[in-house]
Amino acid sequence: MTEERRIGMDKGEIRQLEETAYECRKKILRMCKAHQAGHLGGAFSCMDIVTALYFHSLKVDPQNPKMEDRDRFILSAGHKCLAQYSALCHKGFFPEELLDTYGCLNCRMPGHPDMKKLPGIEANTGALGHGLSIACGMALGLRKKGLKSRVYTIMGDGELAEGTNWEGAAIAAHYKLDHLTVVVDNNGLQIGGDVTKLMNYQPIEDHFKGFGWAVRKIDGHNMEEIVSTLDSLPFEEGKPSLIVARTTKGKGFSKAENVAKYHFWAPAPGEMELAEKENEEELEAIRNG
């Protein structure tokens, strides 16, 4: 059955999404356990947004991943793909057993996503600064075909230093791609530390506004706010939309939260057990309201 894009949610559904986000985090831990490594920090920081997209907004069908009028989701920050893999798996795009092959030779889930290997992946990302311009091309193509599909992209805040993003920002505004949305996962940290100390692209909202985008700032872990923001797209007719989502790198694992070195995680002894325990506790807390 084709899933239509949904608008509006009650409290119970919000709680369901919150639970799904932590179920997905659990799957991320499962992949990290299989490989004994993975880009945890960014995957955990964008997990709530990715969950809202796949389980509320995106019109996609796991049974028909190439459906012509599907919405497109491009994870420009491809290293966060553990979040996308877990969501695709949870949605039913592929069986759970595949999660245990993460990192194996010839596995279908490389450290950066490969559209030829896994259903539901729309672009081969991982080299930063590519996703937005690819998304522009998709948005132009979908519009030319007369399809109502939307295009969503998640970018990292450190990624904004790649100049091609600004070429894409101009193109999206020039062509009035109001069916295109970028979410910046603004966790404030990149591999080398504080994003603003390394290269300051704040205020992100103003830069995009200057290019002609409609912009909103949200709490990227408040599911109700994420959902209501996605429901109100496009923010302005004739303008691409930017959501700057303030997030916590490593959100969901106390030792990793706001710690740059957990950008890439090779679990130290005891860490995996702790992460799994915290994940179970969080799931329990959500289920108990």
Add this chain to the structure above:
Amino acid sequence: MGEKKSFKKALNDCLNEAASQDESIVLISADSGPNSGFKEFIMDHPDRYFECGIAEAAAESVASGLATCGFKPIFCAPSPFAAGRAYEFFRIDIGYMRQNVKIIGRNSGFSYNDLGPTHYGLDDIALVREIPEVVIFAPQDSDEMEGCFREMLNVKGPVYMRVHNNALPVPEKKREFDPYKAVVYEEGSDISIISMGNETEQVWKALDAIKAAGIKPTVIGMHTLSPIDKDAIRLAARTGKIVTVEEHFLNGGLGSIVAEVCADECPTKMKRIAVPNIYCTSGPYEELTHLYGLNPEGIADTVINFAKEKSCSCSV
């Protein structure tokens, strides 16, 4: 073969013919559409023309995105930018994603003879042939441009076509065109000459002098660099000596490709006429090609001297 056709007119004719039959063809531009000879297409099909501004990298990503929706994007820009500046976007968004995008690198070699190394297209083949599964064309005359263009659109995947600023020779007789078979213009037993793209015409012009020196060459034109026609190289190797001619850097282009095939299959003495890997000077086009031995006189000198060399100079 006296008549000439400008590369813009040739591209224009090819695109107009193809676009009228195939609605999926769209044109991407980085302020490079009209200068590529595509004014008519832009006028006739404004809804199939996507200007990206002077932003070649984004233009190639946009092309990739359009291709994912079933369109057949053509992006034409000066080769140093189409292949060089946008390299990573070509490699990943078009190459790795196996998108049906066609990149035309025009004004290759010393086409921008006044502008110097910023605008020389001397490394495009070396760069693009490292991207797996990309078909690479370098047509040598106007008929081949048509043939390569048609095949470029037939191929379901990324294609790079190298085009020079020089007007293309118009063949007097129609020749059957096989996009994956090199053209053997002449078969002789003394030495073989293999060239590509615009340099093939210079080889033809050198032939009188070469023959006047009593040398019978095998003359081969490579309009397709990838996949390479190995049979043609094996044929060339039979003469025992091969000269390659290209308006490209010495490393990574036609000469390298031929040398690699020879090293693997048929070790053969070679001379590579190409541009040394330096920051070349600028000046009048004919003087530049003279400087690097790429004009008919330079080609004839190299071929004659090499053919007259009696024995192998390498120590074994």
